[in-house]
Amino acid sequence: MIRPAAPDDTPALVALAISTGLFQPDEADALLRAVLDDLHGGRLGRDHLAAVWCDAATGRPSGWAYFASNDKADRVWDLWWIGVDPAWHGRGVGDALLSFVESEVRRRGGRMLLIETSALPPTARARRFYEKRGYAVCGRVPDFYGEGDDKVVYVARVATAP
Numbered sequence: 001m002i003r004p005a006a007p008d009d010t011p012a013l014v015a016l017a018i019s020t021g022l023f024q025p026d027e028a029d030a031l032l033r034a035v036l037d038d039l040h041g042g043r044l045g046r047d048h049l050a051a052v053w054c055d056a057a058t059g060r061p062s063g064w065a066y067f068a069s070n071d072k073a074d075r076v077w078d079l080w081w082i083g084v085d086p087a088w089h090g091r092g093v094g095d096a097l098l099s100f101v102e103s104e105v106r107r108r109g110g111r112m113l114l115i116e117t118s119a120l121p122p123t124a125r126a127r128r129f130y131e132k133r134g135y136a137v138c139g140r141v142p143d144f145y146g147e148g149d150d151k152v153v154y155v156a157r158v159a160t161a162p
């Protein structure tokens with residue numbers, strides 16, 4: 001089941017992001033907890049969304065995504081985070097979340113979804129995941145996250161031109 005994130009979910013969602021190995025606890029607090037607090041505090045626009053995939057049996061969050069409309073572009077959205085509890089990897093949770101994000105972006109009039117990520121090995125699985133789902137590399141910024149750590153930008157059109 002996929003539902004909007006609630007304020008009570010925040011500790012579990014931050015812990016889940018840390019469990020993927022992509023965030024140290026202090027980074028997760030500074031980035032993800034802060035964004036979720038802003039989201040629930042109404043300090044972000046209405047086109048900022050956090051979606052949570054919950055296990056039907058336990059109701060526990062096993063994956064989540066945060067995405068938002070980019071107000072500097074025409075109907076372009078950014079997927080800022082997608083992550084699944086490692087115990088659930090390879091069971092279709094990421095696929096369900098990404099499909100949900102795409103349909104929500106489409107429903108809200110978006111035409112394009114961008115994803116930025118690092119080119120280093122810890123995100124290799126995520127990059128394969130995006131490529132298999134039709135995302136194409138449209139840019140690369142050498143040494144963006146640090147020396148030797150390039151930023152890779154993926155794009156997919158989620159709606160056909162009117």
Ligand SMILES: CC(C)(COP(=O)(O)OP(=O)(O)OC[C@H]1O[C@@H](n2cnc3c(N)ncnc32)[C@H](O)[C@@H]1OP(=O)(O)O)[C@@H](O)C(=O)NCCC(=O)NCCS
Pocket residue numbers: 020022081082083084085088089090091092093094095096116117118122123125126128129132
């Ligand atoms: C990238 C990520 C979100 C994918 O989530 P996931 O839940 O493992 O993804 P899925 O299970 O939907 O798909 C992954 C693979 O498992 C396979 N799969 C899907 N359903 C399956 C099932 N029921 N049983 C077994 N395998 C399955 C899919 O075929 C897919 O393989 P493919 O990519 O070769 O096609 C996850 O690996 C993750 O959280 N990574 C760490 C965080 C991260 O890197 N985030 C992105 C930062 S930019």
